Amino acid sequence: MAVSISNNLASLRSSIPEGVTLVAVSKFHPAEALMEAYQAGQRVFGESRALELEAKAQELPGDIDWHFIGHLQTNKVRKVVGHASLIHSIDSERLLRAVDEEAAKAGRRIGVLLQLHVAREETKFGFTPDELLEFVTPGLLASLKAVEIRGVMGMASNVDDDTRIRSDFREIRSTFDRLKTTVFAGHPEFSTVSMGMSHDWPIAVDEGSNMIRVGTFIFGEREY
Numbered sequence: 001m002a003v004s005i006s007n008n009l010a011s012l013r014s015s016i017p018e019g020v021t022l023v024a025v026s027k028f029h030p031a032e033a034l035m036e037a038y039q040a041g042q043r044v045f046g047e048s049r050a051l052e053l054e055a056k057a058q059e060l061p062g063d064i065d066w067h068f069i070g071h072l073q074t075n076k077v078r079k080v081v082g083h084a085s086l087i088h089s090i091d092s093e094r095l096l097r098a099v100d101e102e103a104a105k106a107g108r109r110i111g112v113l114l115q116l117h118v119a120r121e122e123t124k125f126g127f128t129p130d131e132l133l134e135f136v137t138p139g140l141l142a143s144l145k146a147v148e149i150r151g152v153m154g155m156a157s158n159v160d161d162d163t164r165i166r167s168d169f170r171e172i173r174s175t176f177d178r179l180k181t182t183v184f185a186g187h188p189e190f191s192t193v194s195m196g197m198s199h200d201w202p203i204a205v206d207e208g209s210n211m212i213r214v215g216t217f218i219f220g221e222r223e224y
């Protein structure tokens, strides 16, 4: 039986608490699939590759709010800055500076989230909590011209152990809270905790996520 994107979206929306933003992760899915979600009222979409984001942004309606969620190479920053309103995956100072430069050149303000690495897997990108707490200083914030740091993004370990998943999300949230009460005190724009995917978003929301990134549950399995 074919997946019904609009039914999947409706059932997901009915279970997400108010105040939690749903990013429909549409990477690897064709424009028609995104249009079905769009027609069901979805406006926030997440993509993970610069060229795919650009192609879809050019083809699909102009009121879509594009988020970039994948690992971003500095040579692709310009493309992403041209289309995305929020980049979830800032994982190095070099990338943050590159986004700031490109956004300033383009005369755009762009939101970013700092990616935290708490999961067990070695290969994941991002700052450890300690690295992030050291990296983000009032001096850093003052030096940014066009980037607004709006929060953090993270993933839990890819395991079946709910206890481990929960403790990963808790660590992401508590790192956000430490930043919020120190260097971002008085910065209302620092308000987003992006965590939770198809299989673990209820735990993420329970642990304080206010933005979930869900792909497979809405669009079905991806064909890479």
Ligand SMILES: *Cc1c(COP(=O)(O)O)cnc(C)c1O
Binding pocket: 025, 027, 048, 069, 070, 197, 198, 199, 213, 214, 215, 216, 217
């Ligand atoms: C692909 C992806 C998702 C969506 O994962 P699903 O399991 O399909 O819901 C969420 N976040 C990031 C960073 C991703 O790359």
